[in-house]
Amino acid sequence: MKRIGVLTSGGDAQGMNAALRAVVRAGLDRGAEVYAIYEGYQGLVKGGDAILPINWNAVGGILQMGGTAIGTARSAEFRTREGRVRAVANLIKNGIDGLVVIGGDGSLTGADTMRSEWSSILQELLDTGRISHAEFDKYPYLAIAGLVGSIDNDMWGTDITIGADSALHRITYAVDCISSTAASHQRAFVVEVMGRNSGYLALMSALATGADWAFIPESPPDVDNWEEKMCEVLKAGRRAGRRDSIVIVAEGAIDRNGNPIETEYVRQVLQDRLHEDVRTTILGHVQRGGAPSAYDRNMSTLVGVAAVDELLNATADSMPQLIGMKGNRVMRLPLMECVEKTHEINAAIKERNFTEAMDLRGRNYKESFQILRTLVRALPHDPKPGQRRLTLAVMTASAPSPGMNTAVRAAVRLGLDRGHHLLGVSNSFLGLINDDMRPFKWMDVDHWASMGGSELGTNRHVPSGKDFYAIARTIEERQIDGLLIIGGWAGYQSALHLLRERENFPAFQIPIICLPATINNNLPGSELSVGADTALNNIVDAVNKIKQSAVASRRCFVVEVMGKYCGYLALMSMLATGAERAYLHEEGVTLKDLYHDVKLLNTGFEHGKRLGVMIRNERAHPLYTTQFMSNLFEAEGGDLYEVRTSVLGHLQQGGDPSPFDRILATRYAYRCINFLEEEALAMKDNVACIGIQGSAYHVTPLEEIVRRYDVKYERAKEQWWMDLRPTAQMLAQPGPQYYHENGEKMW
Numbered sequence: 001m002k003r004i005g006v007l008t009s010g011g012d013a014q015g016m017n018a019a020l021r022a023v024v025r026a027g028l029d030r031g032a033e034v035y036a037i038y039e040g041y042q043g044l045v046k047g048g049d050a051i052l053p054i055n056w057n058a059v060g061g062i063l064q065m066g067g068t069a070i071g072t073a074r075s076a077e078f079r080t081r082e083g084r085v086r087a088v089a090n091l092i093k094n095g096i097d098g099l100v101v102i103g104g105d106g107s108l109t110g111a112d113t114m115r116s117e118w119s120s121i122l123q124e125l126l127d128t129g130r131i132s133h134a135e136f137d138k139y140p141y142l143a144i145a146g147l148v149g150s151i152d153n154d155m156w157g158t159d160i161t162i163g164a165d166s167a168l169h170r171i172t173y174a175v176d177c178i179s180s181t182a183a184s185h186q187r188a189f190v191v192e193v194m195g196r197n198s199g200y201l202a203l204m205s206a207l208a209t210g211a212d213w214a215f216i217p218e219s220p221p222d223v224d225n226w227e228e229k230m231c232e233v234l235k236a237g238r239r240a241g242r243r244d245s246i247v248i249v250a251e252g253a254i255d256r257n258g259n260p261i262e263t264e265y266v267r268q269v270l271q272d273r274l275h276e277d278v279r280t281t282i283l284g285h286v287q288r289g290g291a292p293s294a295y296d297r298n299m300s301t302l303v304g305v306a307a308v309d310e311l312l313n314a315t316a317d318s319m320p321q322l323i324g325m326k327g328n329r330v331m332r333l334p335l336m337e338c339v340e341k342t343h344e345i346n347a348a349i350k351e352r353n354f355t356e357a358m359d360l361r362g363r364n365y366k367e368s369f370q371i372l373r374t375l376v377r378a379l380p381h382d383p384k385p386g387q388r389r390l391t392l393a394v395m396t397a398s399a400p401s402p403g404m405n406t407a408v409r410a411a412v413r414l415g416l417d418r419g420h421h422l423l424g425v426s427n428s429f430l431g432l433i434n435d436d437m438r439p440f441k442w443m444d445v446d447h448w449a450s451m452g453g454s455e456l457g458t459n460r461h462v463p464s465g466k467d468f469y470a471i472a473r474t475i476e477e478r479q480i481d482g483l484l485i486i487g488g489w490a491g492y493q494s495a496l497h498l499l500r501e502r503e504n505f506p507a508f509q510i511p512i513i514c515l516p517a518t519i520n521n522n523l524p525g526s527e528l529s530v531g532a533d534t535a536l537n538n539i540v541d542a543v544n545k546i547k548q549s550a551v552a553s554r555r556c557f558v559v560e561v562m563g564k565y566c567g568y569l570a571l572m573s574m575l576a577t578g579a580e581r582a583y584l585h586e587e588g589v590t591l592k593d594l595y596h597d598v599k600l601l602n603t604g605f606e607h608g609k610r611l612g613v614m615i616r617n618e619r620a621h622p623l624y625t626t627q628f629m630s631n632l633f634e635a636e637g638g639d640l641y642e643v644r645t646s647v648l649g650h651l652q653q654g655g656d657p658s659p660f661d662r663i664l665a666t667r668y669a670y671r672c673i674n675f676l677e678e679e680a681l682a683m684k685d686n687v688a689c690i691g692i693q694g695s696a697y698h699v700t701p702l703e704e705i706v707r708r709y710d711v712k713y714e715r716a717k718e719q720w721w722m723d724l725r726p727t728a729q730m731l732a733q734p735g736p737q738y739y740h741e742n743g744e745k746m747w
Helices: 014-031 041-044 080-092 107-114 118-127 133-136 164-185 200-210 225-240 263-273 294-312 337-351 354-361 364-374 403-417 429-433 466-479 489-500 534-555 569-579 591-606 626-637 660-681 701-707 721-734
Strands: 001-006 033-037 051-053 098-103 142-146 188-193 213-215 246-252 278-282 321-326 329-334 391-399 421-425 437-439 484-488 512-516 554-561 581-583 612-618 640-646 685-691 698-701
Touching: 001 014, 001 041, 014 033, 014 098, 014 294, 014 721, 033 041, 041 080, 041 107, 080 118, 080 337, 098 107, 098 294, 107 118, 107 142, 107 213, 107 337, 142 294, 164 188, 164 200, 164 246, 164 278, 164 294, 188 200, 188 263, 200 213, 200 246, 200 364, 200 640, 200 660, 213 225, 225 246, 225 263, 246 263, 263 278, 263 554, 294 321, 294 534, 294 569, 294 721, 321 337, 329 721, 337 354, 354 364, 354 721, 364 403, 364 660, 391 403, 391 429, 403 421, 403 484, 421 429, 429 466, 466 489, 484 660, 489 512, 489 685, 489 701, 512 554, 512 660, 534 554, 534 569, 534 612, 534 640, 534 660, 554 569, 554 581, 554 626, 569 581, 569 612, 569 721, 591 612, 591 626, 612 626, 612 698, 626 640, 660 685, 685 701, 698 701
Parallel strands: 001 033, 001 098, 098 142, 142 321, 188 246, 188 278, 213 246, 391 421, 391 484, 484 512, 512 685, 554 612, 554 640, 581 612
Antiparallel strands: 033 051, 321 329, 421 437, 685 698
């Protein structure tokens, strides 16, 4: 049996507890013993009661908690050789030969340093009699897996780090609130966010909130008189009708000469040159606090499980691995390669080699920065002389999805900045049928980044019959050169119908692209749809409140979530909330399943369990309804617990889009405008959809995509997230090998 230690070190980050929970439960499930090392490396050096075995129940209820349940600290002792000698002695004393370190680059570097010194430290401990020959032979190496806990998202090699998404939630909410009060008084606000050597939070929050200017350390203003340029842009924005100005400053922002750009200095510049009241808000540690977002819970869980598997498969020749994410997939890279590349970025910034710093951040980071530079403009660039100016139409289709407005805003501004005409189509395809549309101007979409719903209006109408003639007439009269459809399956179907009617209506021979936007995340050609993350966060927030209610009264809740026949929301919310069960249409529900679940609930409540949450996809089974399940559990539970139902309904579709959805919508829109422009200028007429597949964005022909779709059940034939089902089940319920001392199953 292997013994695994887990510690959290450095600054805390939301999601650390989710990772801790995953490490503990995955380790126990796979037959290992797991030890919690309290207070980070400080506890490892101290030993004694700072290193204790941790069981299944000890990590129950921590999934939704911010911070870290086992504490963190910066240890000066561990930085010394003697401190590391004591740390190794404590590991051997407790029989720990695998270590999961959750922290930043300094914490991960410290772990690798200890690993590289392992043999020499072991020999020193043997020579001084602090370990026996048997212990020397038993622990020839230390296996290490690193998880990056940092809200700054400053580690090379992983798309995102534990806590970054949650920090973006805090910043986005704060800036949204600030924007409303700033607009009321026609004020400018300077908002400082964290990020010493990484501008990720500043850049992405500026994209997500529609901020008017941002300073990041990797790419300072490209002119020495940046103060003048910034103020000119903000003044132009006011002349164009903007009532507020939001400037976001990363705490590590610098100018081209390496001088710090201080928040107070920016405020003073704005106040002196704009001649108006300017306020500052330094968000500080509020960005690191509070409950983790749904994404951070799930991502941290997946990398935590992967870290355990990495340790259990490690050999003496295995190099320490960093476990991170590329797209929706867990990835592994040599830990020290990632740390060294991260140090290269920091060195490039210090040496003012900003081109190298941006290159090392990666393509998506550079692209996001270029998009932001366009979106923050007060007005678009003037068309180039002799340029062919396209007319591009934008619409939303199917059910409303948070992030639709963000996508429209990005598409409109990116298109206008390239000199094209943008038309907003009202009420989906009915707008094309009735010629109900309007030309967009730059400021028409100024505050759309943060707005939920669809300002253009949307519905599920799919054109047929005489609709095609009306649509063709509108396209010809408006001289539309390309069409962007933002929405769900009804939008995809409509685009497909236009494609197949081209022989009858030559007007349909224009490029068309679909941008996936549906909370159900059930579309082919993309692993992520705009709106699904917001819906998932809405579910998680609701279930958190339900769990607080349930634990006070010994209750079980059956929670019904949306998704039609697609179980994405049900399964991912089970993973994010720690629910006991998710009922999915993909798996079906049998009487045997329900019998097993009743037995599971009864056993748990008999042994002290205080709450239960069962999540049901709205169409999991036509007969075993939410109410049926509730009644069954109520009857069989007797006096052990009460049962309640909660049908979350359309609250899942409502609210402002999450930062994740805003950024995803913006990136999708950028690629959609690229596609329409390239196709139309080349006189091509392809019909396609944009989407993330694996770790990359792909534009795929719509006819190819349709072959991957289960039309009857309105979901992709292959759903990547179904591979997570065993992980969700394992974390919710202990395996048969995990028992109480009296032989009964432990919860």
